[in-house]
Each structure stands twice: as C-alpha cells, then as structure tokens.
Amino acid sequence: MKLPIKKKRIINRIIKKATFISIVILMIFVLVASNEITHHKLARTAQPLNVCLSTDSFPCTDIPKEPTSKAFLPNPELNAQQRFLSAIARKLSTIPQPGTYEYTLLRTYGAVFVNQDVEIKLPQKDIFANEQETQEFQATLTMGHVDGTNDCYLQKSAANALNKARIQQQIPLKSGYGSGDCTRTFNTNLRFWHKYANNQILTKVQQGKETKILGLVAPPGTSQHLWGLAIDLRVGSKEQRKALNQNGWFQTVENDVPHWTYVGLTEDNLPLFGFNKQVVRGITYWITPL
Structure with a gap:
C-alpha cells in the first residue's frame, strides 16, 4: 500500500533529524575520548620527568620523545625546569647529570x-x-x-631570520x-679561549669552581658559534633588539x-619553554632554568 506524499515527507524529515543527532553524538564521543587520551599522555610525560629530575635518576634517558617534525609545546602543568627538559630531550639523547661539566x-x-625549526641541525652532545x-x-x-x-x-634558518631583522633595522656585526x-x-x-683564559681556568670550570668566565668566552669545543646558531652583534637600541x-x-x-x-621562538613562548627573564644592567637575558 502506498503512503500519502505528506506522510512520506514527515517520515523523511524524522529520518534526517535522527541521522543528524547520531552524527553529533558520535563527534562528541570522539572529542571526549581524544581529550582523555591526551590527558593520560601528558600525565605519562610528567611522571618520567619528575623521576628524572631527582639526582639519583640522572642522566635522563627515559623522557618520552615525540617525532621532531611535529610542532611541540611543553605541558604547562610542568614546572619551568621540567618544561625545558621536555623540549631539549627531543634533541639530546641524554641529559647530563647535575654537577658535571656537561x-x-x-x-x-x-x-x-x-x-x-625542523631545518635546524643540533649536535647530540654539547662538547666537541x-x-x-x-x-x-x-x-x-x-x-x-x-x-x-x-x-x-x-645555519640557513638562522641566517634567514637575521636577514629579516636587518631589513627592519641596521644591525652591524661586532x-x-x-x-x-x-x-x-x-x-x-x-x-678566543686562550685570549681571555687558560688551562688552569678551564680545569676550574670543569670542576664547577668557576662559571663567570662562561659569560665572556666559551671553553674549547663548547661555543654556540660552532653550531652555526650564534652571532656577535653591535646592538645599542631598543628598535634593534625588538627586530x-x-x-x-x-x-x-x-x-x-x-x-x-637563534632560539627560533617568539618572546611570548620563551616562558612556556621554561626560560627565565633576567634584566642585568638594562639588558634582558633569557636564561635556561637549569
């Protein structure tokens, strides 16, 4: 028996509404499940970091590593040191033990x-x-x-970024x-090391008895300049610094x-990665939380 056209239209509308409601419920379920997975994942990350930060557990080799091609932001529930370690653990195979030269x-x-930046290349250790x-x-x-x-x-990404800054402002090399x-x-x-220091000072640095020299010159094989990610500039204005x-x-x-x-982050993101802002004689430095 054929249904009247009016009844057919009513039935079709009911079916469409039911289908829409089912899709919405499925989407909500997927989002909730995904959020729960993310929460558990962050919790698993926090636990190894907490364990790793105890002196007895160094060097840190068990911090979960995400593929370096993915954009990464540290878990804001971690403290500054943990956020920094979770970021550098993606680049370094082993985090040195506190108190060591490394x-x-x-x-x-x-x-x-x-x-x-996935184009940036970093060494697997901090001493050549x-x-x-x-x-x-x-x-x-x-x-x-x-x-x-x-x-x-x-390194190309660092050079490109510096060239953009120097288009905005004239910034000469030191x-x-x-x-x-x-x-x-x-x-x-x-x-450069022998210009400002000597082997006796190097021994003191290696023993942890001298650190001020590190703000003047890097010990042999340890400079950021060796990695193509540092430059010495003559900067004297706020506009140059801003650029x-x-x-x-x-x-x-x-x-x-x-x-x-060259850190490659925005200034707003530096605290998220654990950096501490310190102003010394009018100059703003972003210091690691180690």
Whole structure:
C-alpha cells in the first residue's frame, strides 16, 4: 500500500533529524575520548620527568620523545625546569647529570636545544673534542649567507631570520669578520679561549669552581658559534633588539652582551619553554632554568 506524499515527507524529515543527532553524538564521543587520551599522555610525560629530575635518576634517558617534525609545546602543568627538559630531550639523547661539566655547559649554552625549526641541525652532545669532530658536524649543516657581509654564514634558518631583522633595522656585526662573529671553527673557539683564559681556568670550570668566565668566552669545543646558531652583534637600541626578538634571536648567555642566540621562538613562548627573564644592567637575558 502506498503512503500519502505528506506522510512520506514527515517520515523523511524524522529520518534526517535522527541521522543528524547520531552524527553529533558520535563527534562528541570522539572529542571526549581524544581529550582523555591526551590527558593520560601528558600525565605519562610528567611522571618520567619528575623521576628524572631527582639526582639519583640522572642522566635522563627515559623522557618520552615525540617525532621532531611535529610542532611541540611543553605541558604547562610542568614546572619551568621540567618544561625545558621536555623540549631539549627531543634533541639530546641524554641529559647530563647535575654537577658535571656537561651540565654546566648545558645550563649556560643549552638554549638552542629548544629550537623547534625542523631545518635546524643540533649536535647530540654539547662538547666537541677537536677540529675533526667540529668539521664533521658542520659538514652536515645547510648554511645561509648573512646579507651585506663577506664571510658570515649561519645555519640557513638562522641566517634567514637575521636577514629579516636587518631589513627592519641596521644591525652591524661586532667586529665585521664573519669567521669570528658568526660560525666558528674549533681552532677559532680555542683561540678566543686562550685570549681571555687558560688551562688552569678551564680545569676550574670543569670542576664547577668557576662559571663567570662562561659569560665572556666559551671553553674549547663548547661555543654556540660552532653550531652555526650564534652571532656577535653591535646592538645599542631598543628598535634593534625588538627586530631581533621578533625574528627569534635573543640574548641567552648572561653578561655576554654582544652574543645573540637563534632560539627560533617568539618572546611570548620563551616562558612556556621554561626560560627565565633576567634584566642585568638594562639588558634582558633569557636564561635556561637549569
């Protein structure tokens, strides 16, 4: 028996409404389930970090690592040190033990390890033993030229960001020589060390008895300049600083005034990654929380 056309229309409307309601309920269920999974995932991340931060558990090798190609933001429920460690653990295979020479270097120069740019290349350790190790690492880098210079090269993303800042403001190199201000060789790093320090001071740094020198010059094989992610600049105005900050460049080594580090983050995101803001003699430094 055929139904009247009016009844057919009513039945079709009922079926459409029921289908719509079912889809909405399914979407809500998926969102709730997804949120629950994310919550448990964050909880699992926090637990290893808490364990890892106890002295007896270092070096940290069990912090969960996400694929480095994915955008990453630390869990805001963690404290500053934990947020920083969760970020650098994606780059370093092992976090050094507190009190060691490697940990001291990571505290002073480790800001670059939070960089989320997939084009940035970072070493698996924070000390190069010699020129050969340095050259082997630098040979894997994709370099970019800093516009308006003869021989200043940085990792390409860092160079591009610096070039954008220098379009906004005139920002000269400290000395004008790229081999000293920009990416350095191991031997150049060593030459700078012997200009300001000696082997006796190096021994004190390695023993944890001297740290102030690290704000003046990096020990042999430890400079951010070796990684193509640091540059020495002559910066004297707020406008210059603003241009650099807007393009991911910050001062991260306290008391090293001309030294700028390519972190690749916005200033708003630095606290989220655990950085501490410190103003020393009118200059704003973003210091690691280690």
